[in-house]
Amino acid sequence: MNLSDMNFEISVPQEEFIKKVDDVCIYLRPFEDESYLEEKFNKQIVKEFKKIGMLGCPISKQYGGLGYDILTYLLAIERIGAEGSSMRTFFSVHTSIGQMVLQGWGTEGQKKKYLTRTTNGDILMGFALTEPNAGSDPSSITTQYHKDGNKYIIRGKKHWIGNGTIAGIVTTYAKDKNGKISAFIVDMDSYGIDTKEIRNKIGLHSVINSEITFDSCTIPEDNLIGSEGIGLNVAYSALIDGRLSVAAGSIGVMKDCLLESINYSKSRYQHGSFIGKKQLIQKHISKIVMAIESSRWLTYKAANARQRLFDYVEELKLTDTNWLTKLNRRNNEYAMLRANADRLASIAKLHASNLAFESSNISVQIFGSEGYKKTTRVARHFLDSRATMIYEGTNEVLELKIALDLLGDDYRAY
Numbered sequence: 001m002n003l004s005d006m007n008f009e010i011s012v013p014q015e016e017f018i019k020k021v022d023d024v025c026i027y028l029r030p031f032e033d034e035s036y037l038e039e040k041f042n043k044q045i046v047k048e049f050k051k052i053g054m055l056g057c058p059i060s061k062q063y064g065g066l067g068y069d070i071l072t073y074l075l076a077i078e079r080i081g082a083e084g085s086s087m088r089t090f091f092s093v094h095t096s097i098g099q100m101v102l103q104g105w106g107t108e109g110q111k112k113k114y115l116t117r118t119t120n121g122d123i124l125m126g127f128a129l130t131e132p133n134a135g136s137d138p139s140s141i142t143t144q145y146h147k148d149g150n151k152y153i154i155r156g157k158k159h160w161i162g163n164g165t166i167a168g169i170v171t172t173y174a175k176d177k178n179g180k181i182s183a184f185i186v187d188m189d190s191y192g193i194d195t196k197e198i199r200n201k202i203g204l205h206s207v208i209n210s211e212i213t214f215d216s217c218t219i220p221e222d223n224l225i226g227s228e229g230i231g232l233n234v235a236y237s238a239l240i241d242g243r244l245s246v247a248a249g250s251i252g253v254m255k256d257c258l259l260e261s262i263n264y265s266k267s268r269y270q271h272g273s274f275i276g277k278k279q280l281i282q283k284h285i286s287k288i289v290m291a292i293e294s295s296r297w298l299t300y301k302a303a304n305a306r307q308r309l310f311d312y313v314e315e316l317k318l319t320d321t322n323w324l325t326k327l328n329r330r331n332n333e334y335a336m337l338r339a340n341a342d343r344l345a346s347i348a349k350l351h352a353s354n355l356a357f358e359s360s361n362i363s364v365q366i367f368g369s370e371g372y373k374k375t376t377r378v379a380r381h382f383l384d385s386r387a388t389m390i391y392e393g394t395n396e397v398l399e400l401k402i403a404l405d406l407l408g409d410d411y412r413a414y
Contacts, residue, residue, distance in 0.1 A: 014075060027048060040206065041207070056115075058103075063111050064115065074303050077249050081249030081253050085387065086204050086380075090162070092242055098163075101183070101225065105324075124166055126170035127162065128212055129141070138235055141174070145175070152184060152220075153218055154184065155216055157214070162207060173235055176228070183224075183234040192214060194215065195213075203385075247351075251352060251356075281366060294355070302347070306344075343405050350402070
C-alpha cells in the first residue's frame with residue numbers, strides 16, 4: 001500500500017460483515033450488562049458470534065475460518081470494543097494470541113486438529129505466558145518442561161490467563177533445563193492441570209482470568225509449536241497481534257464514550273441550559289473526537305504492516321519447506337517486516353489504550369455522579385480500560401521499547 005492508497009475507506013464486504021457484528025453486539029448488550037454486574041462470563045458470546053463466523057474471522061477458510069484480512073478483523077474488534085473491553089478481551093485471547101499463533105506457527109496436523117474446532121466454537125483458546133513473577137519480562141518465566149520419551153512434562157504456575165477456566169486448549173510457554181523457552185499446545189483435560197479463577201478485579205468483570213497450575217502435566221510431543229527453543233519468538237509474534245487487538249478495541253471504547261457523552265450532554269439540564277452548551281463540556285467532547293481519529297490512523301497503519309508480515313510468511317511457507325528455520329534474525333527481509341509491525345503495534349497500543357482510559361475518565365466526568373455507577377456504560381469503560389494499559393506489555397515498557405528501536409541495543413533500559 002502506498003500513500004495514495006491510504007484512504008482507509010471500508011469496502012462493501014467489510015461493511016456487510018461489520019453490520020453482522022453490530023447486530024450481534026446489539027442483541028448481546030442486555031446479556032453482557034447482566035453478566036458484568038454479576039461478574040460472570042457471558043456464555044451467549046460464543047453462541048451468537050459463532051453464527052456469523054466471528055470465532056474464526058482471520059483464520060483460513062480451509063480450517064473453518066472466514067479468511068478475512070487483519071484490518072477487517074480489527075474493524076470487527078473495534079466494534080466489539082464499543083461493547084466493552086471485557087467482551088473484546090475474550091476475542092483477543094481466543095483469536096489474536098490464540099488461533100493466530102497456531103495459524104502462524106503450527107504444523108498442518110496441529111491446524112487441522114485444533115483450528116477447525118476453535119473456529120466453530122467447539123473449543124475455546126487461552127494463552128499462558130504470564131506468571132506471578134514474570135509479566136513484562138517473559139524471559140524470566142520459571143515454568144519448566146522436559147521430554148520423556150514421546151511426551152513432554154510441564155511443571156509450573158501461570159497467572160492472569162484469559163479464558164483460563166473455559167478454554168479447551170491453551171498455548172503454554174516453558175523453559176528447559178538450559179533456559180531455552182518453547183511453546184506448546186496443552187489440552188486442558190490433560191493430566192496434571194488445576195485451574196482457579198481470579199476474583200475481586202477492579203474491572204473486566206465478564207472476562208474469565210485464572211491461575212493455571214501444571215503439576216507434571218503430560219502432553220504428546222506432537223503438541224510442540226514450531227521447534228524447541230523458539231518459544232519467545234512465538235510469544236513475541238503473538239503479542240504483536242494482541243497489541244493490535246487492544247488498540248482496535250480501545251477505539252471502540254472511545255467511540256462508545258463519545259456517543260454516550262453526546263447523548264447525555266443533550267439531555268442533562270443544569271444552570272439554565274443543556275450541559276452540551278457548556279464550553280467545558282464541548283472541550284471534553286472534542287478531546288475524545290481527536291483521540292479517536294489519531295488512534296484510528298495509527299492502528300490501521302499498524303494493521304497494514306502486520307498484514308505485510310503475514311503475507312510474507314505465508315508466501316515463504318508455499319515456496320520453502322524449511323520456512324521455519326528462516327524466520328530468524330539472519331533473514332533480513334523477515335526481520336525488517338517483523339520489526340516494523342512490532343514497532344507500529346506498540347505505538348498504536350500505547351497511544352490508543354492511554355486515550356481510551358482518558359476518554360472514559362472524561363466521560364465519567366461529563367456524567368457526573370451518574371457516571372459513578374457501574375450500571376452506566378462509561379463507568380464500565382473506565383474500569384476496564386485501566387487494564388489495557390497493563391496487559392499485552394505495560395505502557396511504560398512499550399515507551400522504552402519504542403525508544404530502543406531508535407537508540408539501539410547498547411541503550412537497553414529493560
